Amino acid sequence: MKIILTSLLALLAFGVSAKELPTVKPESEGMSSDRLERVSAMNDRYTKSGKIAGTLTAVLRNGKVVHVSSSGKKSTLDDRPIEIDDLFRIYSMSKPITAVAAMQLYEQGKFQLTDPVSKFIPELKDLKVMKNGKVVPAQKQMTMQQLLNHTAGLSYGFDPNDPVDQAYQKADLWSAKDLDEFIIKVAALPLKFEPGEQWHYSIAVDVTGLVVQRLSGQPFDEYLKEHIFEPLDMKDTFFEVPEDELDRFLPNHFLNPQNGQAVAMTPETMEGLPGFTNCRALCDFKDVTLYAGGAGLVSTLRDYVRFAEAMRDGELDGVRILSSKTVNYMRLNHLPSAIASGGESGEQPNLVGAPLGGFGFGLGFGIVTDTAANGSIGSAGAYYWGGAAGTVFWIDPVENIVVVSMMQLMLGWPSYRPDLRVATYQALLDTYE
Numbered sequence: 549m550k551i552i553l554t555s556l557l558a559l560l561a562f563g564v565s566a567k568e569l570p571t572v573k574p575e576s577e578g579m580s581s582d583r584l585e586r587v588s589a590m591n592d593r594y595t596k597s598g599k600i601a602g603t604l605t606a607v608l609r610n611g612k613v614v615h616v617s618s619s620g621k622k623s624t625l626d627d628r629p630i631e632i633d634d635l636f637r638i639y640s641m642s643k644p645i646t647a648v649a650a651m652q653l654y655e656q657g658k659f660q661l662t663d664p665v666s667k668f669i670p671e672l673k674d675l676k677v678m679k680n681g682k683v684v685p686a687q688k689q690m691t692m693q694q695l696l697n698h699t700a701g702l703s704y705g706f707d708p709n710d711p712v713d714q715a716y717q718k719a720d721l722w723s724a725k726d727l728d729e730f731i732i733k734v735a736a737l738p739l740k741f742e743p744g745e746q747w748h749y750s751i752a753v754d755v756t757g758l759v760v761q762r763l764s765g766q767p768f769d770e771y772l773k774e775h776i777f778e779p780l781d782m783k784d785t786f787f788e789v790p791e792d793e794l795d796r797f798l799p800n801h802f803l804n805p806q807n808g809q810a811v812a813m814t815p816e817t818m819e820g821l822p823g824f825t826n827c828r829a830l831c832d833f834k835d836v837t838l839y840a841g842g843a844g845l846v847s848t849l850r851d852y853v854r855f856a857e858a859m860r861d862g863e864l865d866g867v868r869i870l871s872s873k874t875v876n877y878m879r880l881n882h883l884p885s886a887i888a889s890g891g892e893s894g895e896q897p898n899l900v901g902a903p904l905g906g907f908g909f910g911l912g913f914g915i916v917t918d919t920a921a922n923g924s925i926g927s928a929g930a931y932y933w934g935g936a937a938g939t940v941f942w943i944d945p946v947e948n949i950v951v952v953s954m955m956q957l958m959l960g961w962p963s964y965r966p967d968l969r970v971a972t973y974q975a976l977l978d979t980y981e
Contacts, residue, residue: 569608569611569612569613569853569854569857570611572612573614574609574614574975576612577609577610578976578977578979579607579609579976579977580977583974583975584607584614586974587605587607587615587617587971588617588619590967590971591603591617592619594620594964595619595621596620597808598809598810599803599808599809599810599960600801600810600938600955600957600961601622601623601624601956602618602621602623602629602630602798603618603619603630603938603955604616604632604634604954605618605952605954606853606950606951606952606953607950607951607972608853608857608949608951609948610948611948615975616632616849618630618631622634623801624810624812626799632848632850633796634848634954635784635796636798636937636954637800637833637846637937637956638846638847638939638954639830639843639935641845641933641934641935641940642753642844642845642935643841643842643933644855644859644912645776645785645845645855646753646756646757646760646841646912647753647756647878647911647913648912649757649768649775649776650759650911650912651870651874652775652869653764654692654874655871655874659759659763661691661692661693662691662692662693664689664690664691665692665700665755665759666689666690668762668763669731669758669759671731673689675690675738675739677738677740677741678712678739678740681711683738686739688744689743690743690744692759694752695752695755695759696752696753696756696882696911697882697883698747698748698749698750698909699743699744699745699748699883699887700739700743700755702734702739702751702755703751705717705721712737712738712739715737715738716737719734721733721734721751722840724838727757727761727768727838727839728758730754730758734751734755744884745887747883754843756841757839757841767839777851779867780855780864780867780869781854781865782854782855784847784848784850785845785847785848785855787833787836787840787844787845789834797846798956799812799813800812800956801813801937801958801960802957803960843936849952849954852952856952857950859943860875860945860948860950861875862875878910878913878931879910879929879931879943879945881908881915881917882908882909882910882911906918906919912933913933914931915930915931916929916930925973926942926973927947927981929945931943931945934965937957937958938953938954938964939952939954939955940964940965940968941953942969946980946981947980947981948980949972951968
């Protein structure tokens with residue numbers, strides 16, 4: 549269902565404590581109203597085919613809203629139309645928020661990127677690493693920079709055939725009551741490789757959350773609320789969904805491989821999934837005590853648009869959360885050349901959802917380094933990330949574009965992301981490239 553352009557401001561303006569982002573006619577910012585309708589049409593194709601229950605998408609240029617559309621319904625079990633203020637599990641889109649929290653402390657001189665993580669988390673001082681099938685003492689210590697760019701040697705436990713990932717699964721990390729108990733479990737696990745040798749997507753950002761907690765002296769959830777959510781008026785972003793907001797919290801879905809249709813996941817189904825048994829994070833988002841900075845947040849389209857827009861330059865509505873120089877540094881490709889050129893970075897997920905070339909990694913963000921190599925229209929230097937349930941955003945500093953899209957579909961969305969990029973960029977009338 550398309551939302552009429554003249555109503556965009558009202559739909560995005562839930563709060564009164566901050567000036568809302570202005571909504572304008574796309575042509576005033578060098579984009580085509582007619583061509584932006586292709587974003588709506590693309591979303592409709594996915595929802596009407598049953599591949600996605602419902603989705604919301606916002607496009608901004610030069611800090612102004614030029615498009616918002618909704619399509620589909622709340623879930624396959626609820627035929628009510630999806631709404632702008634619905635709540636979404638953003639999973640790994642939590643990671644850039646945690647990275648921002650860390651870099652705020654970096655700006656305060658609390659750490660240097662070359663510092664060993666064990667300086668702040670002594671539990672990680674004497675780690676072991678898996679080499680040639682044997683667990684031996686690690687020769688290197690992970691640094692803060694490696695923690696933020698996923699080269700620290702940590703893993704996620706996704707590969708059932710990998711011995712390190714098997715150890716992760718056995719450790720049942722997500723059953724930890726809090727970050728302190730979580731790190732004790734992590735410290736007992738072997739590294740997947742020596743820090744700095746490879747890029748591998750991991751729990752590094754959850755560890756970063758504990759660094760933030762210890763350096764700031766605040767519980768991690770309170771730090772995020774005080775230093776990011778409240779300054780940016782992100783009033784609907786949290787680890788634990790308030791009881792009186794649960795009616796806005798959309799069900800998650802998975803794609804039935806037999807018919808390609810989205811199917812709602814019940815709490816009972818989620819509880820039975822590997823890694824979700826007895827967990828205190830990433831499950832029902834009630835009574836949360838393990839604040840997982842890598843995947844634990846819930847948010848709305850409006851709130852994440854505000855975060856993404858703030859991260860174009862570090863400031864929103866006169867409130868600065870990071871310096872422009874820090875943001876520019878975060879969106880550099882921080883992967884060592886040996887990793888970037890040696891094929892070790894091939895595991896990186898990208899906006900297409902496949903391990904293609906042309907991508908690097910910054911401090912909390914994936915980085916587009918070569919649009920021709922990755923096979924999808926866009927701009928070199930764009931920074932982005934997505935979540936396991938299909939949420940995605942990117943910030944294009946060349947075209948001054950911010951795009952945020954929300955859905956709740958586990959791992960059934962790879963084709964959606966390049967389709968969204970094409971639908972967005974083809975609407976440009978004036979390019980700054």
